[in-house]
Amino acid sequence: MPNVTIEILEGRSPEKIRALGEEVTQAIVRSLGVPAAIVRVAVTELPPANLFMGGQDFTEPARHTGAPQNGSVTEGV
Incomplete structure (x- = not known):
């Protein structure tokens, strides 16, 4: 199960963070050939x-x- 952790500066909209998660998931699917259902992406916003x-x-x-x-x-x- 691929796990991706991303730390970003806080302040982006929930829509931007959701899009980031979706795009990263698709990149993992394409590059590793795994189903999206097993890809986990965690986005942490830092003050x-x-x-x-x-x-x-x-x-x-x-x-x-x-x-x-x-x-x-x-x-x-």
Whole structure:
């Protein structure tokens, strides 16, 4: 049974997270040739204060390349 764990910065809609789970499931089905019914995908949303890159948390995202500049989550993060 393939298990996939994904950690993302919080703030995306339930629809986006559902789509992510569906897309990852289909990628596993295609690449491993297993039925979708046995693929498990867990998505964990992390608050900005609990995610670090280069020793800096994401409470001030302007410090991170590609991070949103206004404190909100964007498609690219």
